[in-house]
Amino acid sequence: MTPESFAATRQESWRELEACVRSARRGSLRRLAASDIERFALLYRRASSDLAIALRDFPGQGVTEYLNALCARAHPLLYRGAPMRLWSLGGFFATGLPRAVRGAAPYMLASAAFLLVGALAGWITIAHRPDLGDALLPAGFSNRLNREGVHASIQAAPLLASFIIQNNVRVALVCFAGGILLGIPTAAILFLNGWTLGMLGAAVHAGGDDGAFWALIVPHGVLELSVIVIAGGTGLMIGDAILRPGLRRRSDALVEAARTAAVIASGIAALLIIAGCIEAFVTPSAMPDVGKYAVAVGTGVLLYSWLLLSGRKPRPRARLRLDASERLPAGS
């Protein structure tokens, strides 16, 4: 058999496949009828077995190259993940995301630990060197805090919100992406954020303005810190997969961890929109501190009941056995 006779006997089905590939718009077969898709699969299998023959008999020749290119274009049309539907996003946020976060609980706890250790270190630093606190807080900070809080003008609030959201999303994404560098940048970011918070808290505590200060942090902080901790957890998860792949190949472990981590990180980052709005509109407002704490508690309860409870399988309940009593004879 020569390449010409080989091509002559089969090119009809190749050309048909070629036409199918060309008509698959935006790289998808979705518009084809079911019978056409079956036909496509048949043609593809035929072409790939022809390619196997060509690779053996006519290496490095035009037919082989042609068949290779044809199969390479047809292959991803047939082999692909399930198509994503927009409404599946609802299910993802309702159950998928909380389940994924719970599944990665050890990393979330480790991430929280980094933040806490940082905060503790910051607090201890100020406790040992109170003079650092004065440098940290601008002069008269505590006076202003007591008098009127930090009332931003309401015009600036939207701008502030957009800035805060962007900044936080960036921090969250860097926390995630740092995972690929063994999670070292992630751990550093968590520790440093904790450190800053700890030093500020300690310095303010020394000035005795705790109530007013925490009222400025907590309303949005509950959401924001939780998101940062979870994003940090995804970074640590990736780093851990590289360092301790277990029985899998390192690259396989990385791919699997990264997929889960990316889904968690991008889903959870959406919460930063809410946190940013609270930070811009609620935190600086004239609302009494009690109200701000209420906002904090409210968002905290909502967030954690969602994360911890949503998407759990219902526990099998002991059924009330009404039918047993019904079956009793009427007279007894």
Add this chain to the structure above:
Amino acid sequence: MQYDTVRVRTAENVGLGYEVAGIATRLLAFLIDLLLSGMVVFFAALAWLALTSAGGFTGGAVQAAGLIIFALVALLAFFGYFTIAEATTAGRTPGKRALGLRVIRIDGSAPTLSDALVRNLLRIVDVFVLGVGLFVMFANSRSRRLGDIAAGTMVVRERTSATALQQVVAPVIRRTPDAGPEVDGLDRLGANELVVVRTFLTRSGMEPRLRTGLAADISRRLQDRLQLAPDAPERQWPPELFLERLYLQLSDRLQGE
């Protein structure tokens, strides 16, 4: 030009060959996509301005919502554009399509949304941490950056020129009506030599002087490989006639029927 090729074993157990995309081509595709995603932001802002000014909405609430939405659009444009474009077009963003590139998973299938998400979120590290992705790509045999490694993907060149069935041209036999007298030592040649002769005979439109020179060169080498004596009759044939006869005999012997 020669590119690195990767063989991917498909479910049909055929080794599909892919050409690994060059780093410069990928950078160029990235720049095109970056420009397009920037335009998305620009037109989103323009549309918002037009909408609010035309409708006469100037209230604080509308402005506030606008600013927040705009910030999100700007942020999402960078990641969202790449992710959504890759996931919905089976790995061919407009920039990649313009340069004939495609993202595939290392098993050859199309990237899913989560694959696209991973490789594009990790772009932060690849691009902004001292361009570490570039160094990783230089070192990696398949030019994968960190995002590719974590997502299990790679970028390949898609040759659209080879997807039209025109390469299968029959060799042109003009100088001999049949295979002619048998060439001695034919079993010293194999499939590789047949490809050489075939390729020469299928090539049309060569400058005559060049063609004669090339034919002489090829036939001398093949005659040496056949271990023909210096005074063998085959050496006296015109080179092109020799190649045509050799082709007919060799293809008959190697490919049967």
